[in-house]
Amino acid sequence: MRIVLVLSLAAALCAVLFAGPNPKPTPKPRPTKAPVQSSCKAIWLFTTPCAEINSTLIQQVKVFSPNAGCGDCNYLFVSADNVTLTVDHTSADGFGAETISFKFTPSLLAPGCQMFVQSQSIGPTTTTDDAINYCNIYNLLTGSGLDLQPGFLDKTNKWVCPAIALTKCTTQ
Numbered sequence: 001m002r003i004v005l006v007l008s009l010a011a012a013l014c015a016v017l018f019a020g021p022n023p024k025p026t027p028k029p030r031p032t033k034a035p036v037q038s039s040c041k042a043i044w045l046f047t048t049p050c051a052e053i054n055s056t057l058i059q060q061v062k063v064f065s066p067n068a069g070c071g072d073c074n075y076l077f078v079s080a081d082n083v084t085l086t087v088d089h090t091s092a093d094g095f096g097a098e099t100i101s102f103k104f105t106p107s108l109l110a111p112g113c114q115m116f117v118q119s120q121s122i123g124p125t126t127t128t129d130d131a132i133n134y135c136n137i138y139n140l141l142t143g144s145g146l147d148l149q150p151g152f153l154d155k156t157n158k159w160v161c162p163a164i165a166l167t168k169c170t171t172q
């Protein structure tokens with residue numbers, strides 16, 4: 001009985017002496033949040049005149065109109081002048097709305113067109129808005145086949161369009 005007590009005391013002492021410093025609590029990983037960015041911007045370069053790109057896009061907006069009955073479509077022509085084509089888009093769930101602008105600059109040297117493209121959320125935004133804004137412009141691009149034009153160049157990056165790295169867009 002006594003021996004057992006002594007042994008267990010010795011064991012307890014050893015445990016205290018040799019336990020060493022408390023291990024540091026391992027830091028919890030920070031929750032990774034999707035980047036919150038309520039717009040997507042790009043520069044598109046074409047070797048065809050702006051007027052042609054303009055009418056192809058307007059045509060595609062009509063094809064992707066709310067009346068077309070496709071889930072991701074819901075594009076609405078707003079206005080067009082010599083410089084800017086403006087289009088609205090509403091999300092399939094009806095909660096999000098974005099405005100899309102295409103600013104045309106004719107190329108000076110050869111027949112060609114440079115475009116500043118932007119989709120921007122209107123009103124409150126959520127973490128998924130950058131994907132919506134990205135898909136808004138790329139669905140129009142690929143839907144119209146303009147991305148297949150010879151000489152087409154797409155200049156954007158994840159700083160002005162974060163969803164570019166995350167998302168594959170689908171037109172329905």
Ligand SMILES: *[C@@H]1O[C@H](CO)[C@@H](O)[C@H](O)[C@H]1NC(C)=O
Pocket residue numbers: 050051052054055058080081082083084104
């Ligand atoms: C785009 O087309 C519309 C409608 O025809 C026209 O009013 C506008 O000037 C055109 N814009 C460009 C840049 O060609």
Ligand SMILES: *[C@@H]1O[C@H](CO)[C@@H](O)[C@H](O)[C@H]1NC(C)=O
Pocket residue numbers: 081082
């Ligand atoms: C658009 O361009 C046409 C032809 O270049 C010109 O006649 C017209 O005045 C321009 N319209 C605007 C609003 O700049």
